[in-house]
Amino acid sequence: MKSLWLDRLSGKEPGWTATPLAGLTNRSFLLSRGEDRAVLRLPGPGTERYIDRRAELHNHEIAAGLGLAPPILLADSDCLVTRYIEGAQGLSPESFRDPAVTDAVGRLLARLHRSHHAFQGRMELFPKVDQYLALAGAEASAGLRHLRDLAEPARATLAAHPVTWVPSHIDPSPANFLQGQQGLFLIDWEYSAMCEPAWDLAGLAIEARLDETQRRRLLEAYEAPDRERLAVRVELFRALLHLVAASWAAAQMVTAEDRDSYRHLADEYTARAEPLIAGPAFGSLVASLR
Structure with a gap:
C-alpha cells in the first residue's frame, strides 16, 4: 500500500529507496528515485494522543506559502511527504x-x-x-x-x-x-x-x-x-x-x-x-x- 502511495510522487514505476533520517518522536526517511528527492515523515507511536495532524497540514501549508517551510507534495492521515531541500x-x-x-x-x-x-x-x-x-x-x-x-x-x-x-x-x-x-x-x-x-x-x-x-x-x-x-x-x-x-x-x-x-x-x-x-x-x- 505504501509503495503504491509513494508512486504518486512522479511517474508510474516503483523503485523508491528510503534512507532513515534522524528524529526524536517520528520516523523520517529521505526518499530517492533517480533525480527525485523527497522527505517522508511517519507519525511516532502515541503522538495521536496530543497532536492534531489536520491542523498540522493546514498550518504547514500556510508556512510553505510564505516561503518558510518546504512545500508539501503528498499527505494523508498516516504520512507526510515534503520537498527535499537540497544541500540544506x-x-x-x-x-x-x-x-x-x-x-x-x-x-x-x-x-x-x-x-x-x-x-x-x-x-x-x-x-x-x-x-x-x-x-x-x-x-x-x-x-x-x-x-x-x-x-x-x-x-x-x-x-x-x-x-x-x-x-x-x-x-x-x-x-x-x-x-x-x-x-x-x-x-x-x-x-x-x-x-x-x-x-x-x-x-x-x-x-x-x-x-x-x-x-x-x-x-x-x-x-x-x-x-x-x-x-x-x-x-x-x-x-x-x-x-x-x-x-x-x-x-x-x-x-x-x-x-x-x-x-x-x-x-x-x-x-x-x-x-x-x-x-x-x-x-x-x-x-x-x-
Whole structure:
C-alpha cells in the first residue's frame, strides 16, 4: 500500500529507496528515485494522543506559502511527504555563535508571527503542561509536579495581562531550522498553533542555549515594537517552557520503546527548571508583568 502511495510522487514505476533520517518522536526517511528527492515523515507511536495532524497540514501549508517551510507534495492521515531541500543543513546551538544566524532566525520568526494568517489550534502553556502530566501519570516525577505547583502564580498573571496571539511554530529547536543555498526554512510543524510570540522566542533561546547577549540580539532582529515588554515575557516563558519539555518527555515514556532516553530528558529539563522556578527571581519576574 505504501509503495503504491509513494508512486504518486512522479511517474508510474516503483523503485523508491528510503534512507532513515534522524528524529526524536517520528520516523523520517529521505526518499530517492533517480533525480527525485523527497522527505517522508511517519507519525511516532502515541503522538495521536496530543497532536492534531489536520491542523498540522493546514498550518504547514500556510508556512510553505510564505516561503518558510518546504512545500508539501503528498499527505494523508498516516504520512507526510515534503520537498527535499537540497544541500540544506540543520542548525545547532553552535550555529548561533555567528550573529548573522541569530539575525536570520529572528527575522524568520518575525515574518511568521506578523503574517496575519490564522493557524488552526491554540497552544496554551498551563493546559498543555497539565495535559502532558495527565498522560504521563506515574512517569512524572514528584519533583516535576512540585515545580508545576510552584509555577501556578504565573498562570493568573499571564491571563490578566494578555497579548495578541500569532501563528507560531511552537518547537523552534535549532535542528528544525534548515539553512541552505535556497535560504532558511523551518520544518516539523506538528505542534504549530496560535500562541503568544514569547513561546517561539523563548523556546529557541532554551534549545539553542542562548545567553543574555544572544537573546537580546534575537529580539533586536525580531524588531518588536514593544521590545521591553516582550523581553520580560520571553524570560518568564524561558522558565515555564522547561516545564512543558519535562512533562512532554514524561508523557513520551508511556508509549516509547526507548523509555530511558525520555526519562533522561524529563530529568534534565526538570533540573534546568528548578533554579528558574524555585529560585527567588521567579516571583519578581511574575510580578514585573503587572
